[in-house]
Amino acid sequence: MRPNDHPAPGGVQLRHVSQPLPHDSAAKHVQGAAPYIDDLPEPAGTLHLAVGGSPMARGRLIAVDLEKVRAVPGVVAVLTAADVPGKNDISPAFGDEPLFAHGHVMFHGQPVFAVAAETRDAARRAARLGAITVVQEKPAVTVEDAEKRGDTVLPDYAFIRGDASAAIDAAPNQIAGQFRIGGQEHFYLEGQVALAIPGEDGAMHVHTSTQHPTEVQHVCARILGLPDAMVTAEVRRMGGGFGGKESQASQWAAMAALAARVTGRPCKIRLDRDDDMAMTGKRHDFRVDYAVGFDDEGRIQGVEMAFLARCGCSADLSQGVVDRTMFHADASYFLPELIISSRRLKTNTVSNTAFRGFGGPQGMLAMERIIDEIACRLGRDPLDVRKVNHYGPERDTTPYGMTVEDHDVGAAILEQLERSSNYRERREAIAGFNASSPILRKGIALTPVKFGISFTLTQLNQAGALVHVYSDGSVQLNHGGTEMGQGLYQKVAQVVAEEFGVGMDRVRVTATTTDKVPNTSPTAASSGSDLNGMAARMAARQIRDRLAILAGEHFGVPAKEVVFRDDHAFAGNESLPFAELARRAHAARIHLSAAGHYKTPKLHWDRQKGVGRPFFYFAYGAACAEVVIDTLTGENRVLRVDILHDVGRSLNPAIDIGQIEGGFVQGMGWLTTEELVYDKDGRLRTHAPSTYKIPVASDVPADFRVTLFDGENREETVYRSKAVGEPPLMLANAVFCAIADAVQSIAPGRPVPLDAPATPEAILKAIQGIVAAG
Amino acid sequence: MTHSNDPRGASRRDFFKISASAAAVAPVVASTALHAQPEQKPDPFAPVEVDLVVNGQRRRMALDARTTLLDALRRHAGLTGAKKGCDHGQCGACTVHVGGKRTLSCLTLAVMVREPVTTIEGLAATDGALHPMQQAFIDHDAFQCGYCTPGQIMSAVACVKEGHAGSADEIREYMSGNLCRCAAYPHIVTAIQQAKTQMEG
Numbered sequence: 001m002r003p004n005d006h007p008a009p010g011g012v013q014l015r016h017v018s019q020p021l022p023h024d025s026a027a028k029h030v031q032g033a034a035p036y037i038d039d040l041p042e043p044a045g046t047l048h049l050a051v052g053g054s055p056m057a058r059g060r061l062i063a064v065d066l067e068k069v070r071a072v073p074g075v076v077a078v079l080t081a082a083d084v085p086g087k088n089d090i091s092p093a094f095g096d097e098p099l100f101a102h103g104h105v106m107f108h109g110q111p112v113f114a115v116a117a118e119t120r121d122a123a124r125r126a127a128r129l130g131a132i133t134v135v136q137e138k139p140a141v142t143v144e145d146a147e148k149r150g151d152t153v154l155p156d157y158a159f160i161r162g163d164a165s166a167a168i169d170a171a172p173n174q175i176a177g178q179f180r181i182g183g184q185e186h187f188y189l190e191g192q193v194a195l196a197i198p199g200e201d202g203a204m205h206v207h208t209s210t211q212h213p214t215e216v217q218h219v220c221a222r223i224l225g226l227p228d229a230m231v232t233a234e235v236r237r238m239g240g241g242f243g244g245k246e247s248q249a250s251q252w253a254a255m256a257a258l259a260a261r262v263t264g265r266p267c268k269i270r271l272d273r274d275d276d277m278a279m280t281g282k283r284h285d286f287r288v289d290y291a292v293g294f295d296d297e298g299r300i301q302g303v304e305m306a307f308l309a310r311c312g313c314s315a316d317l318s319q320g321v322v323d324r325t326m327f328h329a330d331a332s333y334f335l336p337e338l339i340i341s342s343r344r345l346k347t348n349t350v351s352n353t354a355f356r357g358f359g360g361p362q363g364m365l366a367m368e369r370i371i372d373e374i375a376c377r378l379g380r381d382p383l384d385v386r387k388v389n390h391y392g393p394e395r396d397t398t399p400y401g402m403t404v405e406d407h408d409v410g411a412a413i414l415e416q417l418e419r420s421s422n423y424r425e426r427r428e429a430i431a432g433f434n435a436s437s438p439i440l441r442k443g444i445a446l447t448p449v450k451f452g453i454s455f456t457l458t459q460l461n462q463a464g465a466l467v468h469v470y471s472d473g474s475v476q477l478n479h480g481g482t483e484m485g486q487g488l489y490q491k492v493a494q495v496v497a498e499e500f501g502v503g504m505d506r507v508r509v510t511a512t513t514t515d516k517v518p519n520t521s522p523t524a525a526s527s528g529s530d531l532n533g534m535a536a537r538m539a540a541r542q543i544r545d546r547l548a549i550l551a552g553e554h555f556g557v558p559a560k561e562v563v564f565r566d567d568h569a570f571a572g573n574e575s576l577p578f579a580e581l582a583r584r585a586h587a588a589r590i591h592l593s594a595a596g597h598y599k600t601p602k603l604h605w606d607r608q609k610g611v612g613r614p615f616f617y618f619a620y621g622a623a624c625a626e627v628v629i630d631t632l633t634g635e636n637r638v639l640r641v642d643i644l645h646d647v648g649r650s651l652n653p654a655i656d657i658g659q660i661e662g663g664f665v666q667g668m669g670w671l672t673t674e675e676l677v678y679d680k681d682g683r684l685r686t687h688a689p690s691t692y693k694i695p696v697a698s699d700v701p702a703d704f705r706v707t708l709f710d711g712e713n714r715e716e717t718v719y720r721s722k723a724v725g726e727p728p729l730m731l732a733n734a735v736f737c738a739i740a741d742a743v744q745s746i747a748p749g750r751p752v753p754l755d756a757p758a759t760p761e762a763i764l765k766a767i768q769g770i771v772a773a774g
Numbered sequence: 775m776t777h778s779n780d781p782r783g784a785s786r787r788d789f790f791k792i793s794a795s796a797a798a799v800a801p802v803v804a805s806t807a808l809h810a811q812p813e814q815k816p817d818p819f820a821p822v823e824v825d826l827v828v829n830g831q832r833r834r835m836a837l838d839a840r841t842t843l844l845d846a847l848r849r850h851a852g853l854t855g856a857k858k859g860c861d862h863g864q865c866g867a868c869t870v871h872v873g874g875k876r877t878l879s880c881l882t883l884a885v886m887v888r889e890p891v892t893t894i895e896g897l898a899a900t901d902g903a904l905h906p907m908q909q910a911f912i913d914h915d916a917f918q919c920g921y922c923t924p925g926q927i928m929s930a931v932a933c934v935k936e937g938h939a940g941s942a943d944e945i946r947e948y949m950s951g952n953l954c955r956c957a958a959y960p961h962i963v964t965a966i967q968q969a970k971t972q973m974e975g
Contacts, residue, residue, distance in 0.1 A: 022912055029920030030908035030927060032855020032894035039854035121838075187955050189859045189867055189921040239857070239921025240955050273860040485919025485956050654915045658958060662918060665957035689864040689953065696950040697959045702943060704960055 015565070016494040016504055017719050020654030024483070024490040024509060025237065036239050037193045037207050038270050046195070047076055047116040049259055049269035050123035052130040053109035053279060057139035057348040057682025060104050061112065065131040069115055072129065074122030077263050079114045085261070086225030090254055092215060092247045096153070097314035097351060099223055099254055105134055106313035107350050108683045109278035111251070116259040116267055124272070139348035139682040143287050143308040146345035153315040154344045159326055159399040159610045162337030167302025171293025175373050179290065180755040181362045183310070184283035184355055184670045185686075187694050188484075190239020192249060192280060193270040196220075196256035203230045204257045210249035211241045211482050212522035217514045219250035220257040231257070236511035241484035242666070243354030246522045247317055248280045277687040281353030282676060284309045284321055288366040298374045298385035302337040305329050305366060309359075311344045312351035318344045321352070321359035323456055323607075327614065328363035330399055332410055332448040333371070333389035338399050348682045354524060356666065357726045360451060361733075365671075365756060368447055368733050372740055373751055382737065383423065383446050387414065390448070401611035406714055410450050410620045413644050413709055418446060420707070421624040421642035430626070434745040439631055442639075443742025446624040447734040449645075451727035452615030453526055454600055460521040461600035461616075463531035467496060467539040468593045469547075471586035473567075473579030475500060475507045475540075480520030481532035482512045486725055487655035488528040494651060495533045495718060499540035501564030502578050517595075526619070526723035529651055531598055533718035539596030546590050547581055554584070602715075617715045619722045621645035623664065623731035625701075625738040631746065631767055634760030636739055638668065640703035643731055648713035648722030660706050660728040667732025669695040671756050672739075739763060746770055824884045828853065829896025839885055843877070844868045846884035847893060855894035855924045859953070866952030869925035870894075876932035894924035897931065906972035907931050910965035918956035926952050930966045931973075939970045 028034035052069070054061070066078045081088050081102035091097040101112045112132050117123035140146045168174055194216075195207040204224065208216045213233035221231045233253065238245055252269050259267035271279065289306040307325050311318040322342045329340045371389065375382035391407035398404060418424070423446050430442040455461050465479035477496050483489045489509045497507045510516070521531070544564060552559035555571035568575040576584075585592055605612035623643045629636040643664060647656045673693040677685045686692040712720035739758045743766050744750075753769035755762055821836035828851055835850045844861075847853045847870070856879055859867030863881035870879045873889030897905045907927050910916070917923040929952045933939050938948035945963050954962065 020915075022915060023917070023920070025920060026912045026915075026917075027904075029917050029923045030894075030904065030911045031898060032853075032924040034920055035854065036857075036921065038858065039848075187953075189857070189865065189919065189953065189955050191859075238919065240919040242955070270858075273862065485917070485921075487918070658915050658918055658956075658961065661960055662957040665959065666955070669957075688862055689860050690862065694953060694955060695957060695959075696953060697946040697963065698950045700946065700957070700959045702946070 014498055016497045017651055018649065019494070019652065021490060021494065021504065021652060022654065023487050024493060034237065036190050036237065037195055037209055040195060040207065042268065043197060043266040046266040046268055047118065047259065047263055048120040048123045049255060049267055050115050050120070050127035051111045051275060051279070052113045052115070052127045052132065053275070054101055054105035054107070054112055054134065055132055056105055056134040056136045057108040057141070058105065059134040059136040061101055061132070061134055063133040064112055066113060068129040069126045072117070072122060072126035074118040075115055075126045076118065077116040077259060079116070079258055079262060080112070083262055084223055084258065086223050089222060090219050090251045091314060092317060094315040097316065099251060099258070107348050108681065109350070111279065114255050114259065116263055141347060141349060141678050141680060141682045143310050143345045143347070146347050147308065151346040152344050153311045153346045154319050156341065156343050157323070158339055158341035160339050161399060164302040164304050164337045164339045167337035168291055168293030168304065171301040172295055173377060174291065174293050175377060176291040177373065177751065179288045179366055179369050181286045181288065181365055182757045183285035183352065183676045184674055185277055185676060185692055186242045186244030186282070186355060187692070188238065188240030188242060188244055191271045191273055191276040192252045194249070194253040194256040195266065195268040196253065196260040197266045198260045198264055202226060204260060205232045205234065206253050206257055208233050208235055208249055208253040209238045209245055210235055210253065211238070211246045211484060211524055212249070213482065213512055213514050214518070214520045215247065215522065216250050216253045220254050223254040223258055224261055232513060232515045234511050234513040235482050238482065238484040242356045243358065243524065244280060246354040246524050248353055274687045277692070278684050279350065281312060281316060281351045283355035283670070284311065284318070284352040284359060284362065285676070286362050290366065290370055292370050292374065294374050296378065297388050298378050298380055299388050300333065300335055303335050303370070304339045305341070307342040307363070309342065309344050310347050310349065310352060312347055312349045314351040316351040316353050318352065320456055321354065323359070325359035325363035327400060327452055327456065328360040329367055331364045331367035332391060332450040333367065334391050334395035335399055340399055349678055356663065357729045358525065360726070361667065361670070361730050364730050365733050365736065368737055372737055376744060376749060376751055379749065381427065383418065386448065390414065400614065402613045402615065404618065406618065409646060409711060410448055413620050413622045413646060414448050417622045417624055417642060417644040420644065421446065423624055426626065440628055441631055441742040441745050442626065442628045443738040443740070443745065444624065444626045445734045445737035445741050446622060447737055449621040449727055449730045451619045451730065453530065453619055453723045454603055454614060454616045455521065455525045455527065456605060456614045458603050458605055461527070461531065461603055462521060463535040463598050464517040464520060465532060465535035465539045465596040466516050467536060467543060467596070469543050469582050470592070471583050473506065473582040475502065476510060477507055477536060478510045478512070478516045479532040479536050480512065480517045481528040482523040484523070486528065486659060487652060488523065488532065491529045491651045491655065492533050492536045495537050496540045499537055499544055500578065502567050526725035526727065528725065529721065530717050530723055531600070533651065534598035535596040537596065537718060538598055539594045542594035542596070543592055547585055550585050550588060550590060551576060551581055617713060617722070619646055619724070619727040620709070621727055621731055623734040625734035627735060627738040627742055629739060629742045629763055634764035634767070636672065636758070636760065636763060638701040638735055641701045641705070643706045644709050645706070645728060645731070646709040646711060646722060647724045648711065648717065649720040650708060651719060651721045653708060656708065656724050657706055659724045661704070663726070663728030664731045665695050665700055667729035668735050671732055671736040672758055673699070675757050675759050743767055743770060747774060750774065822885060826884065826887055827890040829892060837884055841884050842880050843870070843882040843884045843887055843891070844879035847879060853893050853895050857921055857924060859922065866929060867922050867925040869928040869952065871928060871932060874935070876929050894928060897927065905931065907965070907969040910969035913968065914961045914965040915958070916961040916965040917958050922952060922954045926954065926962055930962070930969065933966065934970045934973050939966055942967065
């Protein structure tokens with residue numbers, strides 16, 4: 001349903017902003033006419049790449065025999081680490097991951113060489129003929145393997161407040177436990193792909209499916225040994241990103257660029273799905289060891305949480321990801337005394353990376369699990385334990401020293417959803433159902449979300465935009481944000497059209513490219529519209545102000561009295577069509593182009609000390625989920641979900657509701673059906689949709705109620721909106737907690753030994769565990 | 775391949791004079807080397823003639839016999855609407871209609887196809903008016919990244935024609951072969967319900 005019933009924010013009548021407009025490419029998408037990189041016409045002579053991966057997860061790489069590969073008809077070039085003219089390094093920051101393995105291999109499937117051939121088929125056949133000799137060493141596959149070796153990708157890190165250990169001991173009640181949280185494959189429907197086209201003087205133009213064109217530019221330049229200015233990275237749209245194209249797109253773009261450099265021909269790489277799943281990083285999986293002390297109401301007095309992250313073979317983005325796990329280990333709750341520690345363990349598995357929520361979901365889920373255990377111990381409703389622990393007056397300082405200024409928003413959402421979902425009545429009804437249903441058991445949970453908005457690496461909180469007004473009054477908009485389906489292009493275009501008072505049809509959005517807006521941050525951390533919307537508005541406003549001066553002179557009024565709306569500039573009863581004004585501005589030699597640059601205010605973060613304000617604001621939400629499980633098979637179904645979510649004043653409610661529903665379902669997949677399995681040799685055994693189960697239409701709850709919370713961002717964001725990309729994913733914590741609640745009904749008072757994901761197997765295991773504990 | 779007994783299908787076949795069939799596969803070009811050495815095995819890579827009717831247009835191509843319908847459409851017919859998501863027949867992004875039935879084009883060899891093919895590019899009316907299903911997907915925001923959308927829409931049109939769109943539950947079940955990682959599923963179901971009314975009305 002198109003949510004036309006959402007009122008304009010604050011009673012202000014806006015023409016575009018806050019309207020539920022369709023996605024910018026809607027008409028093209030339904031006709032198959034929106035080109036992704038693999039759909040672009042290939043330049044004459046384009047070669048195709050295939051990758052040869054390591055047959056072992058760990059060992060010394062002593063020989064790579066590629067004679068048979070080269071002999072395959074159609075093969076034009078075979079590339080290894082020796083062919084890299086620059087630095088053999090694709091890492092985003094820490095210099096610890098090569099384009100091609102050299103000297104040793106770090107994970108099963110790690111790229112060792114690439115083949116460039118006249119056809120994709122020839123390249124793939126040839127790639128299979130490489131003879132890679134590795135002196136195998138025992139791989140570290142699990143966090144326990146890595147712990148034994150003491151191998152980390154980055155130093156350990158902790159937030160400490162007070163004396164957690166003493167506080168736990170002094171509390172009336174204590175619980176200690178261990179919890180495992182699985183990873184997640186992005187499964188963007190469009191796999192990793194890049195097309196590199198060599199230009200003059202050694203320049204390179206790379207079409208890349210990436211959330212971070214600037215990083216692709218930098219990595220390609222580094223591999224080729226070129227200044228950044230010689231490389232252009234361009235992306236019009238992605239067929240899904242979800243974090244999987246933040247750092248992970250660089251390798252394939254750089255491989256295509258290297259092949260284009262070596263052969264002098266355009267080169268394209270599109271990973272086969274199995275290769276994509278084996279060769280690209282995923283959401284971090286964790287083991288969490290915890291101890292908590294609490295009073296008889298369930299109020300936490302002290303907590304210790306140790307997050308052991310499987311980071312894989314390199315640091316990649318693990319610093320920020322695991323930091324964000326720690327930032328969200330408080331979930332929505334005040335923790336008076338605490339140690340939240342983390343280890344970033346190095347394993348011989350693909351390097352784990354960004355995934356929607358960027359570590360936050362794991363931290364939050366671990367805390368929700370602790371809350372559930374407290375409730376179980378005290379025989380209280382988990383929602384009541386959530387409420388007594390929720391941030392509130394005098395209890396408003398996060399573990400990292402930031403004050404939660406608007407905790408009342410989170411609390412109001414909890415209260416409102418509790419009422420609108422009829423939580424209490426349904427809990428009663430479920431207890432009645434379970435009392436008479438020995439096999440099928442129902443469970444319910446209502447969990448909050450509080451997600452910090454901003455990159456925790458402060459320098460990334462900036463954005464640029466470039467706006468041109470042409471002399472016919474048409475507008476071209478470009479900014480550093482990338483479009484991956486989240487509707488960013490449309491939202492920013494709405495902002496710019498609003499600024500000029502022109503119709504959406506007058507604003508042309510062009511592909512994100514490093515030669516129009518340079519030095520961009522990734523489209524990540526839910527910040528796309530906050531940052532780029534603001535930058536674009538600032539660019540548009542500069543031009544509008546220049547036009548207002550001209551119009552003011554024409555009408556004989558001060559510039560500030562000129563109003564831009566309905567495709568005209570107005571002064572009192574007089575008006576000029578926007579196009580006419582643009583024409584006159586050009587004739588009057590007025591600059592009709594502007595660059596905007598925005599940096600998020602108020603941020604400061606001292607990682608060394610672990611204090612500051614890493615987030616501009618928080619996005620809030622809550623979900624109530626009801627599930628049924630079959631205690632004989634572990635099968636489960638989500639029966640009903642109620643969501644109340646805070647997007648501030650929505651820039652586009654149609655897009656925001658899509659983000660909320662989609663984020664929730666993706667989170668539900670992470671916590672129920674999506675299971676990554678590595679064998680003892682470090683091989684990923686779930687490398688296709690046949691063995692890795694993402695949600696389908698029939699998994700979505702039939703009764704699915706999503707409401708936008710009525711409120712505005714108290715911080716000065718673009719039109720008082722709030723970020724929406726990641727926070728809804730964590731609404732799915734309610735599903736996990738509801739499943740645990742259903743298991744709990746079998747033996748109230750005993751802890752539920754359920755790990756995530758709650759697959760049927762995990763649920764059966766938990767049922768057996770809780771029964772055996774008696 | 776499913777062979778339709780639908781007489782309309784047969785007459786359409788006659789009309790379009792489809793000549794390619796699995797039984798009639800033969801190399802188009804015989805190399806001179808083959809003539810000189812008749813005892814040599816035929817080159818398995820030699821192209822065979824594939825004669826398709828796609829969106830009402832006849833398309834004759836010389837292809838490796840192992841070319842999938844998806845690759846024939848995308849790489850040889852210039853129709854990139856059908857997408858390659860998994861290439862395993864598990865994601866549904868490549869769904870097209872063959873003889874009016876939804877078919878995974880990545881699991882179908884082009885040489886096997888004897889009935890007319892409809893892709894997302896051929897769904898709108900000749901005057902450019904969108905198919906009710908296409909319009910419904912726009913009306914209900916039934917996509918985000920759009921990559922699965924052509925497959926979803928082709929599957930959805932077939933779902934309605936098969937009579938499997940009787941209820942939201944039935945739609946969810948019969949659309950479960952088409953993955954949408956953005957999870958626009960609730961909107962897809964609503965869109966199909968709207969389009970069904972118009973398609974049957």
